Structures are given as C-alpha cells and as structure tokens.
Amino acid sequence: xxxxxxxxxxxxxxxxxxxxxxxxxxxxxxxxxxxxxxxxxxxxxxxxxxxxxxxxxxxxxxxxxxxxxxxxxxxxxxxxxxxxxxxxxxxxxxxxxxxxxxxxxxxxxxxxxxxxxxxxxxxxxxxxxxxxxxxxxxxxxxxxxxxxxxxxxxxxxxxxxxxxxxxxxxxxxxxxxxxxxxxxxxxxxxxxxxxxxxxxxxxxxxxxxxxxxxxxxxxxxxxxxxxxxxxxxxxxxxxxxxxxxxxxxxxxxxxxxxxxxxxxxxxxxxxxxxxxxxxxxxxxxxxxxxxxxxxxxxxxxxxxxxxxxxxxxxxxxxxxxxxxxxxxxxxxxxxxxxxxxxxxxxxxxxxxxxxxxxxxxxxxxxxxxxxxxxxxxxxxxxxxxxxxxxxxxxxxxxxxxxxxxxxxxxxxxxxxxxxxxxxxxxxxxxxxxxxxxxxxxxxx
Amino acid sequence: xxxxxxxxxxxxxxxxxxxxxxxxxxxxxxxxxxxxxxxxxxxxxxxxxxxxxxxxxxxxxxxxxxxxxxxxxxxxxxxxxxxxxxxxxxxxxxxxxxxxxxxxxxxx
Ligand code: SF4
Numbered sequence: 145x146x147x148x149x150x151x152x153x154x155x156x157x158x159x160x161x162x163x164x165x166x167x168x169x170x171x172x173x174x175x176x177x178x179x180x181x182x183x184x185x186x187x188x189x190x191x192x193x194x195x196x197x198x199x200x201x202x203x204x205x206x207x208x209x210x211x212x213x214x215x216x217x218x219x220x221x222x223x224x225x226x227x228x229x230x231x232x233x234x235x236x237x238x239x240x241x242x243x244x245x246x247x248x249x250x251x252x253x254x255x256x257x258x259x260x261x262x263x264x265x266x267x268x269x270x271x272x273x274x275x276x277x278x279x280x281x282x283x284x285x286x287x288x289x290x291x292x293x294x295x296x297x298x299x300x301x302x303x304x305x306x307x308x309x310x311x312x313x314x315x316x317x318x319x320x321x322x323x324x325x326x327x328x329x330x331x332x333x334x335x336x337x338x339x340x341x342x343x344x345x346x347x348x349x350x351x352x353x354x355x356x357x358x359x360x361x362x363x364x365x366x367x368x369x370x371x372x373x374x375x376x377x378x379x380x381x382x383x384x385x386x387x388x389x390x391x392x393x394x395x396x397x398x399x400x401x402x403x404x405x406x407x408x409x410x411x412x413x414x415x416x417x418x419x420x421x422x423x424x425x426x427x428x429x430x431x432x433x434x435x436x437x438x439x440x441x442x443x444x445x446x447x448x449x450x451x452x453x454x455x456x457x458x459x460x461x462x463x464x465x466x467x468x469x470x471x472x473x474x475x476x477x478x479x480x481x482x483x484x485x486x487x488x489x490x491x492x493x494x495x496x497x498x499x500x501x502x503x504x505x506x507x508x509x510x511x512x513x514x515x516x517x518x519x520x521x522x523x524x525x526x527x528x529x530x531x532x533x534x535x536x537x538x539x540x541x542x543x544x545x546x547x548x549x550x551x552x553x554x555x556x557x558x559x560x561x562x563x564x565x566x567x568x569x570x571x572x573x574x575x576x577x578x579x580x581x582x583x584x585x586x587x588x
Numbered sequence: 589x590x591x592x593x594x595x596x597x598x599x600x601x602x603x604x605x606x607x608x609x610x611x612x613x614x615x616x617x618x619x620x621x622x623x624x625x626x627x628x629x630x631x632x633x634x635x636x637x638x639x640x641x642x643x644x645x646x647x648x649x650x651x652x653x654x655x656x657x658x659x660x661x662x663x664x665x666x667x668x669x670x671x672x673x674x675x676x677x678x679x680x681x682x683x684x685x686x687x688x689x690x691x692x693x694x695x696x
Contacts, residue, residue, distance in 0.1 A: 190600035473682025498676035
C-alpha cells in the first residue's frame with residue numbers, strides 16, 4: 145500500500161438497490177484502489193475491491209482502438225442513420241447520464257427502455273392498474289413490526305436489506321430490532337434468506353397469484369375450502385394464521401421480488417400483492433415495495449417518468465412518447481428483429497437476454513458503454529469504457545424506495561464518464577438530426 | 589422446472605468481470621435436488637445438458653437437500669447458460685418468462 149491514503153466517510157455503494165450510503169472507504173490514491181470498505185456487505189466489498197482502473201482502451205471501433213472523438217462520431221452517425229434505433233440499459237449509471245440518453249432517444253425518434261423491463265417492469269404495469277401504497281425504508285426501519293418477503297432472496301441479492309432497513313435494525317418504534325418484528329418469507333425454495341424468517345411459506349411454483357388471491361379472500365372474511373392447500377402448497381390453517389397476523393400488526397410491509405414478476409402471471413402477480421396490500425389498509429397500515437436490483441434502476445424509472453411520462457418501454461418514432469410494453473421493450477424489439485441499431489449503457493444484454501434477442505443484437509450495429517469489457521462491449525461496433533459511478537464519478541442515484549442519494553467520488557479515473565460520452569453523442573446527434581437546440585449543462 | 593436467479597457468488601464474481609473464469613463457472617453450475625440426482629445416477633460436478641424448446645446448455649450439477657430444493661426443481665444463477673434456455677416471447681409484457689419454466693435434463 146502507498147502512503148497516499150484518503151479516507152472517505154459516508155460514501156455510497158451502488159452495487160444493489162439498497163444503495164447503502166454509510167460506506168467508510170480507505171482509498172490508496174497511488175494505486176488507484178479502494179483497499180477497505182467498512183460497513184459494506186460481501187457484494188459491496190467485491191464491488192469496491194474490483195473497481196480499480198482497468199487496462200482497456202477508452203474507445204474501440206470494430207474492435208480496434210480509436211480516439212473517443214472518432215468513436216463519438218461513429219456512434220452519432222449510426223444512431224442518426226438508423227430507422228428504428230433503440231437505447232437500453234441505464235440502471236448502473238447516474239441520473240445525470242440517464243437524462244442525456246432520454247434526450248438522444250427523442251432526437252433520433254427511437255425507443256428507450258431500461259433493465260426495468262426485464263426485472264420489475266411487470267410491477268410498473270401493475271402500479272398503473274392497481275396503485276401503490278408505499279413508504280421509505282426509513283419508515284420501515286422505524287415503524288414496521290410485520291415484514292413479508294415474497295419471491296425474493298435478499299440474503300444473497302441485497303445482503304444489508306435485513307440489517308440496515310427491515311429485520312434486525314433497531315428503530316424508533318422497534319427498539320428491540322428483530323424481537324419487535326414478525327418476519328415472513330414466501331418462496332418456492334428454501335433460500336439462504338429463510339433462516340431469518342419466523343414463518344416460511346413454501347408456495348407451489350407458478351401459484352403466487354392463487355396464494356395472494358386466497359389471502360385476499362381471507363382478509364375480506366370469505367370462507368375458503370381446505371383444498372386451497374393442493375392449489376397453493378400452503379395449508380388453510382397457515383393462511384388463516386398469517387392473515388390474522390397481517391390484520392393485527394401495527395405497520396406491515398410486503399417486499400416483493402422477481403419471483404413474482406419473472407414467472408407466469410407477471411404483472412397479475414405484482415397486481416395481486418398490491419391489491420392485497422390495499423385490502424389490508426382497511427384494518428391496519430400496510431405498504432408494499434418491490435425490491436429493486438441494480439444500484440440506480442429506480443433512478444432510471446424516475447428519470448424516464450419525469451421526461452417522457454412513462455417508466456420504461458418508451459418510443460419516440462412519432463415525435464412524442466408512447467408507452468407499450470411488449471412492443472417497445474428491448475427483448476421484443478430485438479427478438480422481432482425491429483431494431484436496426486442499439487445504444488447500450490451500463491448493461492450486458494448479450495450475456496443475459498434470451499438467445500433470439502442476443503442473435504439479433506449480434507447482427508446490428510451496437511454502441512456500448514460499460515466500465516468493463518463484457519459480452520456486449522465485445523460484440524459492439526463502437527465500445528466505450530467509462531468511469532464507475534459512485535467510485536470515480538459523483539452524481540445522483542435513487543434507492544429502491546425512490547429516495548435520491550448523492551454520490552461521492554473516491555478517486556479519479558482516466559476514463560470519461562457516461563455523462564460525458566452521452567453528452568458528446570447527444571450534441572453530435574443533434575447537429576446531424578437537426579433537433580431543437582436544447583441548452584446543455586456543462587460537464588466538469 | 590428451472591429457476592434462474594441471483595446468488596451471492598454470482599454477484600461477487602460479476603464484479604471481477606463477466607468474462608472472468610469465476611463468473612462463467614458460477615453461472616454454469618446448476619443446483620439439483622439430491623434425490624433427483626441419485627435417481628439419475630449423478631454426483632456433484634457431473635455434467636448435464638439442459639434443454640428447452642428454445643435452446644440448450646451444458647452445466648455441472650451440485651446437490652441440494654430436498655428440504656431446501658423440492659424434487660423436480662433446478663436452480664441456476666443468471667448468466668449465459670440460463671439465457672440459452674429462455675424463450676423470447678414476452679406475451680406483450682416486455683418480460684420473457686425467466687423463472688419457473690420446464691427443462692429437460694440429459695445426463696452426459
Ligand atoms: S447491500 Fe447492496 S448497496 Fe449495501 S453494501 Fe451490500 S451491495 Fe452495497
């Protein structure tokens with residue numbers, strides 16, 4: 145370790161949607177490395193430890209090293225010439241960068257979509273239909289005495305969700321932490337999150353909707369046949385006991401994960417648990433929140449909503465925003481073969497999309513921005529390696545409960561930021577497409 | 589029935605780089621119910637081929653106790669192997685069915 149050490153208090157981890165802003169970082173400025181991340185969980189420690197300065201060219205065109213200026217020019221030409229360009233990703237970058245991506249989509253009359261469409265997109269659809277009874281994680285920590293996780297495994301995906309916000313943490317009206325709370329977990333398999341739960345409900349795969357509907361019936365005082373156990377995998381007695389606890393708690397929270405949105409039923413599943421939450425408000429205070437994955441996926445929903453009126457799956461081909469999941473969402477525009485160019489920001493669809501969508505991605509010109517080389521940057525016509533948000537760049541991100549959090553930079557990176565690259569592409573696209581001259585914020 | 593999902597190892601190895609060996613190994617190791625494995629004559633580390641109507645991928649298997657993973661279920665961390673198996677139809681939602689779909693298991 146060098147002598148040039150800097151300590152950063154209250155830094156923020158942007159690896160998962162918990163966006164923990166109590167990191168205490170030890171930074172070796174000579175080595176450009178974070179050597180210690182106090183308060184981080186195992187995922188956060190890996191996030192900080194592994195984001196040093198990589199040894200990649202800042203930009204490539206057709207796999208060959210290029211100047212950033214040339215790469216910006218090539219990217220702008222591709223986007224301006226395309227008939228059905230799409231922009232995708234955005235959940236691992238700052239709101240400041242996301243803003244420019246929306247502006248580019250508007251200028252090129254393209255689609256803009258975020259990783260939300262393949263995580264809680266169905267919940268976004270359900271919110272529009274059913275509504276959301278919501279809360280911040282601060283309220284949960286201080287008030288909630290009944291916590292339910294449904295279709296999620298925070299112990300592995302959001303390790304500090306339990307300790308910082310919802311289960312063991314001590315709050316104003318929950319001074320004894322876990323002892324003051326009842327914790328319920330609903331899942332199809334016993335995940336590493338199960339040990340924290342007082343009650344574990346093993347739901348039959350694909351039967352979450354039926355389980356939520358059965359609970360709704362019981363909340364409303366309807367009688368159910370014991371054969372509900374064959375349908376849901378959970379006995380009537382267990383369901384009755386659960387409903388009793390739900391109605392009699394002081395402040396209940398239902399956190400739901402992708403076990404609901406990624407399975408058959410999708411938005412109906414999310415809608416069912418949101419409706420159950422609404423029903424419970426006749427008896428007590430009850431809220432529901434999706435447990436969001438990437439560091440700033442919630443910010444992506446917020447930025448798109450302010451700027452277009454819709455959270456994801458937006459199309460500008462008629463010169464105004466239209467929202468239609470299934471039509472303008474990225475898996476669809478790729479798998480159908482509609483898209484003829486793609487700008488991918490901070491996401492790796494070439495590694496995690498369905499095969500047919502990946503095949504089409506390989507057949508069209510792709511522009512990719514990422515902090516590391518990925519399958520997507522490897523297949524891209526133009527690739528930029530950018531600085532890591534929250535480590536090399538400041539900015540704003542939204543925690544999963546829609547609370548904005550300001551990032552602190554730990555050390556400088558020689559790589560440009562996503563915001564800088566997107567600003568440059570936006571300027572050039574604007575000149576090529578002749579869009580309205582929107583004043584651009586100067587990027588420092 | 590297969591459930592692709594996140595795991596802690598998938599998360600930590602992802603930081604090291606998605607092209608790194610560890611990530612690729614973690615995302616191509618499937619967890620199976622131990623009784624199912626016994627029935628198929630499989631041991632930890634053996635290779636199996638998973639097949640759907642969309643595609644196939646070859647992964648290594650690892651046993652989990654029946655209380656933790658019911659019979660007939662497979663857990664696979666998200667990654668290139670799970671992508672191969674996923675169909676792209678989103679039924680007008682934008683979301684492909686990414687968890688709880690049927691796969692055929694072939695012992696290799
Ligand atoms: S819980 Fe999430 S945000 Fe918090 S330290 Fe762990 S990975 Fe980072």
